[in-house]
Amino acid sequence: xxxxxxxxxxxxxxEGEDVSMNCTSSSIFNTWLWYKQxxxxxxxxxxxxxxxxxxxxxxxxxxxxxxxxxxxxxxISASIPSDVGIYFCAGVSNSNYQLIWGAGxxxxxxx
Amino acid sequence: xxGVIQSPRHEVTEMGQEVTLRCKPISGHNSLFWYRQTxxxxxxxxxxxxxxxxxxxxxxxxxxxxxxxxxxxxxxxxIQPSEPRDSAVYFCASxxxxxxxxxxxxGPGTRLTVL
Numbered sequence: 001x002x003x004x005x006x007x008x009x010x011x012x013x014x015e016g017e018d019v020s021m022n023c024t025s026s027s028i029f030n031t032w033l034w035y036k037q038x039x040x041x042x043x044x045x046x047x048x049x050x051x052x053x054x055x056x057x058x059x060x061x062x063x064x065x066x067x068x069x070x071x072x073x074x075x076i077s078a079s080i081p082s083d084v085g086i087y088f089c090a091g092v093s094n095s096n097y098q099l100i101w102g103a104g105x106x107x108x109x110x111x
Numbered sequence: 112x113x114g115v116i117q118s119p120r121h122e123v124t125e126m127g128q129e130v131t132l133r134c135k136p137i138s139g140h141n142s143l144f145w146y147r148q149t150x151x152x153x154x155x156x157x158x159x160x161x162x163x164x165x166x167x168x169x170x171x172x173x174x175x176x177x178x179x180x181x182x183x184x185x186x187x188x189x190i191q192p193s194e195p196r197d198s199a200v201y202f203c204a205s206x207x208x209x210x211x212x213x214x215x216x217x218g219p220g221t222r223l224t225v226l
Contacts, residue, residue, distance in 0.1 A: 031213045042115075042202050042217030043154075048210075088154075092213045097142065098167075099215060101154050 006089050006102030013079055014110050021087060021105040022073040029091035032065050032072040033099065038085045046087075047074070076107075084109055113137070115218035117203050123224045129191040132221045135184055136205030142212055145178055145188050146202040148220070154202075160186065193225045 006023045013019060023032070031050055035043035047058050049065035049072060056063055062075045072091075076083055089102040116135040124130055136143050145157040158168040160180045168178070175194070180186040190197055200222050204215040 033214065035217075040219075040222075042204075042220050045214055045216060048214050097159060097161075097212060098156060099213075103153060 004089060004091055004100055004102040006105055008105055009103065010106040010108065012108050012110055015079060015081060017079055019076040019079055019083070019107060020073060021089075022071060023089035023091070023102045024071040025091055025100070026070070027091075027093060028069040029093050029100075030069070031092040032063070033090040033092070034061075034063050034072070034074045035088045035090065036085045037088065037104075043088060079107075079109060081109055083107060115203055115205055115216055117201075117218035117221050119221055120219060121222045121224075123226065124193055125226050126194055127192045128225075129189065130193045130197075130223060130225075132188040132201050132203075132223070134186045134188070134203030134218060136186070136203070137207075137216055138184070139209075140205035140207035140216075141183070142206045142215075143180060143186050144204040144206075144215060145186070146204065146217075148200045148202060157188070157201075190223075193223075195225045198223055198225050 004023050004025050033048050034046045036046055037043045047056050047063040052069050053067050054065040060077045064073055086104040086106050088104045090099040118133045141162050143160040147155045157170045158178045159166050163180045178188045200220045202217050202220045204217045206212045206215045
């Protein structure tokens, strides 16, 4: 079945650093979504990407839909304490409503 | 606007008891999803409704699980009888106009513990 490889699994960074994470797939997707989940809450949609090559920003967050349609990345610039959480990528293939989820990237900011 | 509403937020029950989880999707959304999240398996799609009709229930683990959507603003997920291995966080999500149906919006979840 379809799988997403999300990396890194976790990140330990200093406040102010930039963050980069990515997802790759063996299959083509027509939509890439990035979510953030904080403890005790549901995933919150950060960015949705619909076109190959699309680059979209949401504040300090920037995400790109890979040209091959098999990958996507998320960057966070100048991280702050409230960025802590687990970031998930999710992809949707043609004519299929089902989200295929990455395993998540846990972001931890060193005090 | 209110997001997806789930109740209860926490449920602790004993093995064999019936559990009912409730969800109110975002007004105007016509798709509703029930997920289960565990450390071991991550997020798993249990069932998907479109316009109140179950479209895909292949993710429902066993006959002990059932879901209904009697109208556009309410859905339930029932486990009867519950077992300890059902312990997990259950999420409801909805999608629909005006954004694309791929963009799913999640509720806060119900943390279920079966003793």
